[in-house]
Amino acid sequence: MTRFDHDDSDVVVVVGSGAGGGTLANELCRRGFKTVVLEAGPHLTGADYHNDEWKAFDQMAWTDPRTATGSWGIARDFPTLPAWIVKAVGGTSTHWAGACPRFKAHELTARSTYGDLDGANLLDWPITLSELEPYYDRAEIKMGVSHRHGRPPLPANNNYKVFANGAEKVGYRDYATGPYATNAEPYDGRPATVQDGFNFQGDKHGSKWSTLVAELPKAEATGLLDLRPESHVAQILHDSTGRATGVLYVDREGSLRRQRAAVVCVAGNSIESARLLLLSASARFPDGLANSSGQVGRNYMRHTTATVWGQFDKPVRMYRGETMAGVIADESRLDTDRGFVGGYYMETIALGPAFFAKFVAPGSWGPSLTEIVDGYLNTAGMWIVGEDMPQETNRVTLSGGTVDAHGLPVANVHFDDHANDVAMRSHAQRQGAAVYNAVGATRVVETPPYPSTHNLGTCRMSRRPGDGVVDRFGRAHDVPNLFVSDGSVFTTGAAANPTLTIVALAIRQAEYIATEYRTGSS
Amino acid sequence: MSDGQRRTLVDLLRAAFPHRTFPLGPYERTAGAVADAAAADPRLHALLLQGLSDLDEQRDVAFSQLDGETAGVVLRELTGTPFLTAVLDVAIVALYDDHEVWDVLGYEGASYDKGGYVDRGFDDLDWLPDPRIESQEAPA
Numbered sequence: 001m002t003r004f005d006h007d008d009s010d011v012v013v014v015v016g017s018g019a020g021g022g023t024l025a026n027e028l029c030r031r032g033f034k035t036v037v038l039e040a041g042p043h044l045t046g047a048d049y050h051n052d053e054w055k056a057f058d059q060m061a062w063t064d065p066r067t068a069t070g071s072w073g074i075a076r077d078f079p080t081l082p083a084w085i086v087k088a089v090g091g092t093s094t095h096w097a098g099a100c101p102r103f104k105a106h107e108l109t110a111r112s113t114y115g116d117l118d119g120a121n122l123l124d125w126p127i128t129l130s131e132l133e134p135y136y137d138r139a140e141i142k143m144g145v146s147h148r149h150g151r152p153p154l155p156a157n158n159n160y161k162v163f164a165n166g167a168e169k170v171g172y173r174d175y176a177t178g179p180y181a182t183n184a185e186p187y188d189g190r191p192a193t194v195q196d197g198f199n200f201q202g203d204k205h206g207s208k209w210s211t212l213v214a215e216l217p218k219a220e221a222t223g224l225l226d227l228r229p230e231s232h233v234a235q236i237l238h239d240s241t242g243r244a245t246g247v248l249y250v251d252r253e254g255s256l257r258r259q260r261a262a263v264v265c266v267a268g269n270s271i272e273s274a275r276l277l278l279l280s281a282s283a284r285f286p287d288g289l290a291n292s293s294g295q296v297g298r299n300y301m302r303h304t305t306a307t308v309w310g311q312f313d314k315p316v317r318m319y320r321g322e323t324m325a326g327v328i329a330d331e332s333r334l335d336t337d338r339g340f341v342g343g344y345y346m347e348t349i350a351l352g353p354a355f356f357a358k359f360v361a362p363g364s365w366g367p368s369l370t371e372i373v374d375g376y377l378n379t380a381g382m383w384i385v386g387e388d389m390p391q392e393t394n395r396v397t398l399s400g401g402t403v404d405a406h407g408l409p410v411a412n413v414h415f416d417d418h419a420n421d422v423a424m425r426s427h428a429q430r431q432g433a434a435v436y437n438a439v440g441a442t443r444v445v446e447t448p449p450y451p452s453t454h455n456l457g458t459c460r461m462s463r464r465p466g467d468g469v470v471d472r473f474g475r476a477h478d479v480p481n482l483f484v485s486d487g488s489v490f491t492t493g494a495a496a497n498p499t500l501t502i503v504a505l506a507i508r509q510a511e512y513i514a515t516e517y518r519t520g521s522s
Numbered sequence: 523m524s525d526g527q528r529r530t531l532v533d534l535l536r537a538a539f540p541h542r543t544f545p546l547g548p549y550e551r552t553a554g555a556v557a558d559a560a561a562a563d564p565r566l567h568a569l570l571l572q573g574l575s576d577l578d579e580q581r582d583v584a585f586s587q588l589d590g591e592t593a594g595v596v597l598r599e600l601t602g603t604p605f606l607t608a609v610l611d612v613a614i615v616a617l618y619d620d621h622e623v624w625d626v627l628g629y630e631g632a633s634y635d636k637g638g639y640v641d642r643g644f645d646d647l648d649w650l651p652d653p654r655i656e657s658q659e660a661p662a
Contacts, residue, residue, distance in 0.1 A: 051632035054619055153655045157644045164653030176657040194638030204634045314649045319629060321644035329657070353629050357618035365538050365610050366594060373618070374541060377628030439650060 018091020020486035021267030022211025027510030041087035049202030056201035077362035090212025097324035107494035146178035157321030166435035270488035274458035290476035299390035302452035310436025344386025537593035555616035573605030
């Protein structure tokens with residue numbers, strides 16, 4: 001196992017090992033860069049994972065304290081768990097279910113397309129779809145995305161059969177079992193799915209793409225990856241010229257270490273990435289590192305989400321097979337006549353009884369809950385994921401009084417739905433109900449959003465330094481050798497699940513870093 | 523907690539999560555989970571002891587003597603109290619994580635050690651036609 005010296009100032013430090021950080025690390029290692037990945041969580045592997053929802057949650061989830069404020073339901077129902085993301089090697093790529101839609105061209109020009117919406121802080125991305133397309137291709141090939149580049153589709157599971165038949169009956173045309181980054185056939189050294197489910201719980205089989213099973217082992221094979229689990233970064237350091245010089249982190253023994261670096265890349269997921277920049281305030285950067293715009297932590301997005309369940313008089317057994325393996329894309333179109341801007345996808349989802357009972361109607365008990373749970377066997381489920389509006393006041397800040405185990409102030413996540421989000425959710429719930437009613441549902445249940453898995457926008461890309469935190473390559477406007485490499489760079493959220501775009505941007509960023517910084521020197 | 527309090531707790535759980543198909547065992551184990559949580563949390567312990575005692579004062583007879591409907595009404599009156607909220611928070615996790623409950627609901631639990639469902643019915647739904655799996659739209 002490769003180890004670089006703490007004082008080796010030639011290394012690139014990557015904070016976080018998820019979809020962004022893990023991919024970036026592999027791409028940098030392949031280009032000859034000495035790369036140190038600091039991951040706050042432990043190094044779990046397939047053998048460690050549990051086929052059990054609560055055990056897996058306790059093992060994988062980021063359960064360090066956070067606080068939540070605002071009018072969103074999460075602040076009431078899950079006040080200490082605003083986000084449901086992973087603290088382990090592989091990050092939330094070990095939890096994702098694999099849905100891989102691309103952004104559409106208009107979604108990268110949201111401000112120009114949707115106009116000036118009251119309360120929304122919309123901005124066009126400083127990148128166009130045609131610039132991104134080659135990187136989407138490379139990301140899809142890397143991840144083995146089904147339905148793309150010759151990869152076969154996943155077969156229809158029980159949940160999909162209900163979903164797709166309903167879709168057909170209501171007149172939808174753009175439905176399929178993918179694209180998903182899960183192997184229907186063996187690919188890239190990883191096996192085909194055995195339809196074992198538990199994708200959210202790590203995927204013991206390794207047929208789902210994650211940085212744990214795909215990017216990090218390849219990076220390791222180059223001999224240039226120094227992966228340090230249980231290493232929690234507390235501060236990014238800089239010199240008198242304003243360049244990043246390394247990081248301070250708490251290692252697994254609880255000792256504070258300094259790792260010097262030529263380049264620092266932050267990929268801790270939007271909440272932690274913003275928190276780290278805010279924690280890295282100094283005399284030169286009193287409002288937080290890379291925050292001269294005041295935009296660090298702002299424009300936090302979490303997708304407009306909901307779940308719709310259909311219950312039938314015959315068994316579904318939605319839990320058998322891939323957790324998510326179906327997409328209806330018809331509502332992702334550009335069509336502002338529906339009473340909102342932006343679009344949404346419907347995607348199959350399955351939960352076990354443990355999570356189903358806990359999340360189906362948060363805070364509910366008595367017959368209103370038990371009647372729903374009694375129908376578990378005959379239940380089909382879909383998740384709604386749509387574009388939400390960036391708002392300056394939706395924001396990650398440092399929590400005043402609450403600190404983590406290291407004494408570091410935790411993140412507070414403030415969120416209010418925009419009127420557009422509310423209108424979209426309501427439309428999506430109606431359409432979801434129509435899909436299930438079309439195939440004879442005896443009951444339809446609408447579930448409000450879960451703690452956020454898609455955390456976006458807190459360090460957004462902008463052409464002008466005053467409008468955002470990073471440039472079109474994810475480089476901080478204020479700090480030339482500091483990069484942000486996760487979903488926090490999203491200027492707007494689009495409807496698509498974010499991982500494919502995070503991976504595409506990480507490949508593109510690695511290429512840029514390689515042209516800007518020569519191997520072994522800086 | 524006394525045996526009597528334990529019985530009251532079980533009856534509270536049956537009234538809060540009334541499933542006709544559930545046997546007594548899962549409710550008893552869930553009461554055990556609440557008791558275990560209380561043993562590790564003095565605040566919960568205090569809420570539990572006082573709350574179970576109060577529960578018996580809500581009507582002329584003890585809570586466990588009430589019919590199911592009345593027990594449900596009594597609990598509704600306690601909605602939002604720290605006692606009931608704390609008990610239900612622990613109970614909803616424990617009850618629906620009980621493997622006997624999973625059996626009753628038709629859930630099969632862990633699958634990987636059985637080879638997944640690829641040969642065990644992941645696509646055995648037969649009351650709808652087999653749908654197409656590829657979009658009729660061109661990919662993005």
